[in-house]
Amino acid sequence: MSDTDIQMPEAELRENEAIHDDEDRLSRAFVQSVLDRVEEGDAAGARALVEPLHPADVADLFELSPADMRPALVQALADLVDADVFAEMNDWVREGLVDALEPHEVAEIASELDTDDAVALIEDMDEEDQRAVLHAMEPEDRAAIEEALSYEEETAGRLMQRDLVAVPEHWLVRDVIDFVRSSDDLPTDFWEIFVVDIAHKPIGTLKGSWVLRARDDEPIVEVMQREQTLIPVDMDQEEVALRFQKYALISAAVVDRSGRLVGMITVDDILHIVQEEAGEDALLLSGAGDGDINEPLSSTIKTRMWWLFINLWTAILAAGVVAIFQESIARLVTLAVLMGIVNGMGGNAATQTMAVTVRALATNQLTGSNSWRMVVREWWIASANGLGLGLLMAIGCQLIYHDFWLSVVLFLAMVINSINAGLSGVLIPLGLARLKIDPAITSTVFVTTMTDTMGFFAFLGLATLFHLS
Amino acid sequence: MSDTDIQMPEAELRENEAIHDDEDRLSRAFVQSVLDRVEEGDAAGARALVEPLHPADVADLFELSPADMRPALVQALADLVDADVFAEMNDWVREGLVDALEPHEVAEIASELDTDDAVALIEDMDEEDQRAVLHAMEPEDRAAIEEALSYEEETAGRLMQRDLVAVPEHWLVRDVIDFVRSSDDLPTDFWEIFVVDIAHKPIGTLKGSWVLRARDDEPIVEVMQREQTLIPVDMDQEEVALRFQKYALISAAVVDRSGRLVGMITVDDILHIVQEEAGEDALLLSGAGDGDINEPLSSTIKTRMWWLFINLWTAILAAGVVAIFQESIARLVTLAVLMGIVNGMGGNAATQTMAVTVRALATNQLTGSNSWRMVVREWWIASANGLGLGLLMAIGCQLIYHDFWLSVVLFLAMVINSINAGLSGVLIPLGLARLKIDPAITSTVFVTTMTDTMGFFAFLGLATLFHLS
Known part of the structure; x- marks a missing residue:
């Protein structure tokens, strides 16, 4: 599909080294060629390769290069890394590069950008650097950026450009x-x-x-x-x-x-x-934060570990439920073997419902007018899945363990946990949205807690009730 | 934010009945007003309410109405449900309405649409109906649609319009x-x-x-x-x-x-x-298919149950691993209490990594140039999380159970499963993508299998090895 590319300057490349792969991403060979030249100190060679690229591709080049090579790369490419390239760059990569620049250099780049891109360039700098950059700008540009910064992040005021007709x-x-x-x-x-x-x-x-x-x-x-x-x-x-x-x-x-x-x-x-x-x-x-692969490692670890820590309490709570029924398990260890099946199915069913609900809320498809209909719908889906798969598992259980009441308990627990999962998966995000809490961020932990604890409780509780052991 | 709405014809509504809520969605009261009038047979009243709406809002009105009210609604609104409204409508809702129309009516609507919207209108009809509709159209429009239909679904040929300058x-x-x-x-x-x-x-x-x-x-x-x-x-x-x-x-x-x-x-x-x-x-x-809340119930149940069925085998496999260690559990039932913690943490960590990898692949951020760097990065994150949270859990375990070697086993199992989860979460989607299989659809089941079986295997296996019971 080379005819779709904006520029095709293969001249400087050795044979078989296309600039783009078939999905319009910079090819590995091309990125490596540029980095090799930078490492050899052949700035002119690197520039010759990069010059024909679209600014979006130059930005990609930085993202695809190892972080420790980026300063050398920006030095070699010099003015090829212009304002347009900065505008296209991933936030974290840009921040890393901007930190290495002098305030007047940042000011120069910012002056050439639309207000929204200029704001993106300097909004994450610390206050002192930001002041230094603004100070180095023309009064008019400075005023526009200062006004934009006066609006909250992620609002129209930050997004808009002032250049219009x-x-x-x-x-x-x-x-x-x-x-x-x-x-x-x-x-x-x-x-x-x-x-x-x-x-x-x-x-x-x-x-x-x-x-x-x-x-x-x-x-x-x-x-x-x-x-x-x-x-x-x-x-x-x-x-x-x-x-x-x-x-x-x-x-x-x-x-x-x-x-x-x-x-x-x-x-x-x-x-x-x-x-x-x-x-x-x-x-x-999934609790992966903004999931940007260019985020510094320490910040990613902090985000993810915090989420895993919160969710550990869910697992501990579930373990507490198992602990209540220790004696039953000690008498019939098969319970320990099967209990994960009830939970696993509940967790998967809840994840499905939750993903659908969160998506429908985000796209304004789910409103006060049809929420109740959605809940009823999920109830039907959960019942059908619980009955169908519960029956299947119960038959399997009977064939392996020849224990009728154990199979009945497994069936009932799967039906109960499936309905519990379906209703939690829809009601928890709906409730959080009504409380103006982002359901995408907070639903999972509550929903998992419901399916894990209820799953163990239903299965082990029923087993104990039926005096299986 | 009523000033952002295109039209504000509150005249026909009783007090406190805004057409839109503060997120620009049709308000529940408005939808109910329209449906009430339709039910009372007051078509003129319903039309007066709907007339000032933007076509996108009329389309939303259908989506927000119960499925069994939609035919009556389309009859009452008649020509207010024009081609533009059909173009904005959810696929499933549109399909339901189109099924109730005569071929010449569909042909009339299709003739007024851009080619891409016309194709969307008729591409899901069965072949016979499609032929009847095409037959009822002007030769020129028919030719354009037939050409568009000759391209594969979800390609540029289906998307494009032929009207251009x-x-x-x-x-x-x-x-x-x-x-x-x-x-x-x-x-x-x-x-x-x-x-x-x-x-x-x-x-x-x-x-x-x-x-x-x-x-x-x-x-x-x-x-x-x-x-x-x-x-x-x-x-x-x-x-x-x-x-x-x-x-x-x-x-x-x-x-x-x-x-x-x-x-x-x-x-x-x-x-x-x-x-x-x-x-x-x-x-x-999450295995929720296209997750459209307007999809017919039976089709949704089929999609979701199939996914849960596949994933049940993962759970059964994991149960098989537990069964191997039944005797150890029978001797020390605490193992059954704690084993879920190792797995839960692994599952969550894998989900994080998998979500990030799938996203980075979909947005072309992850290519041959930086895949290896991503794997190394995830290895570090997984090690840090495993060591940190494993230590925390081991200390907790020691405080509760006063069993040093049990705490050591829990610690080691959490580190092993965290690294297993991190590497599975990145390597499985990368491998699937390289095989040209959509990683978003297929990753979860493989990754869950890895974390569940390995989690049980590491914890119960180490416990048996250390002769804890």
Whole structure:
């Protein structure tokens, strides 16, 4: 699929060394070639290889290189590592590189970026360095960044860019065209032009294609689209992304509390957010934090160990339940052999339900109107699975152990724990969401506790009740 | 945040009945109001409520209504349920409604849609119905849909729309503007114009804003952007989405095998795909299939039960390991109490590593260049977690049971199983990906088998070896 690549400068590479593999990722051979040249001190050779790359690929090159090679790499590539490359770079990798730069160098890069990318560049620096960088910037750029930093992280205010095209409502199409042709101060690319009233409140949107098709002497209020989705500056970015999806937006105006136009968000930034927010469910449910493979090791260990520690208490609680029934187990050790099956099935069933519920909540598919229906639905699924698989296991148990009541107990415990798992898997995330607690982060530990303790309790409890041992 | 909504027609609603809740979802009260009117046979009342809604909200209304109310709802709303509404609707909900329509009605709706949406509408119908619908369509629309259907599902060919603006390379800017003004046959909105050579191969892209700013007498080859990302018609949609993200595209040209322009993909369709593909990891890892809450119950039960059945064998295998050590357990029943702790911790640690690996693979962050580094990284994390938490548990064990060698065995088993979990969690998805098997679907069962069997084996085996009982 080499025809899909933007550039194909194979010249500098030895034979069989394609820049990209068939999934458009930098090939291992290419990355190695660049690193070899850097190690040999052949900066010119490294630059020749990297020069034709798209900024997104240069950013990838840094991510794919070992952390200890990155400073040498940035030195060798020098000005090839420009603002666009920093904008595309993974947060942790960028932070590592930025730390090694002087404040005035960071300021220079930040000045060339859109406000949102500049903010991403410096928001994680410590306060002193941040001040030094801002101090080294032009007053106008500094003001824009300081304003952006005044909004909470992960809100529209952080995301938006201030470079946009806004025109007054009394203009004709001709005025707009004259304006964009004569002004040097506009963004290079824009997809929509915002029409504002005297108070600078957006009243409509001009799509590029509509302007192209309109007659020169038409008033823009006749051409513009009046329906618009305005984004409040303090809206959470996940919410913003859902609006973009729901209304298929290319760009949207951001307004402050009094309704004035203060910025614009474009769909390319939203793509990254959707990717992140939708993908983080799997990571959060597993307790892997943000799961970034470029995060420093110590920070990853801290995040994961903390989660495992919390979950150990679940396991200890479950062990406590087993301890209650020690005597039964001592008399019939088969109970110890089978008890894991009841729990394992419950854990898996709960994980399924929980993943579905968390996803449906995150995509706004599950609301007050259909929550109850979802609970009933999961009840049916859990019952069907419990009865079906419980029967199967009971038959297996009977064939192996020839113990009718043991098989009955196994069947009952599996039905009970399956229903327990299904209901926990749906009710716990729903309840957490209602309490405004992120269900993706907190559900697992509660749900596991329910399935583990209830699983042991049902199986061992019933066994004791039936005097099996 | 009512100011962000596109329309606010509260007139028909009683007090306190906002159409949207604060997350822009249809409020429960609103959905109930509409359903009440439908049940009372007050179609006019229901229509008055729904009329001001955006098509995306009308689609949501159907999803939020109970399945058995949907046919009555579509009948009451009649032409308010137009092509745009069908385009926004959940696949399962749409399929349910389409089944109830006559072929000529489906054909009418399909004719008004972009090719990609029309294909989505009819691709899941059975062959006979599909033929009837296609037969009822205009030859031109039929040809476009039949061509789209000839491409594999989830490829660029299915996603693309054929309505686009393409102009010959020898034109001036003026020609382009005259063309888009005079032609009635163009799409209403377009963001980019494709420039093609005589063989209809795309050679560049005109962004709307660049055309607006150019002089009338400039040749378009001077204005167009030559760098372009061309999408082969058979490229997988996930791959397409990654290109859009990497290169921040708004739209992209789709080309056939000979490089001719055959269609266009726009970013709004990509947003949905990113949302789906990124979100499905959590669902696939949990074995919940596509996890759609609108899927028919029987089909959901089948998917989930199959997964639980496969995983039961994991549990049975683990039970087999316990059975090997029955005698040790019979002599020291504490082993049965503690063995779940070793496994629980291993399972959780493996889930973390697996979620991170699957995510990094899906986003192209993990490639041949850094796989080994990732394995080493996970080894360190697993060792740290195993040593830290193993020590903690060993101390706890010593305090409760005053059995030094039991505590040592617990410690060693936790370290061994933590490292086993970490390495399984990264090596199994990597291996599956190398074999071109989707790691999100298949990893869990292998990884669980490793942590469960090894966990029991390490703990019970060491206990037996140390003659604890």
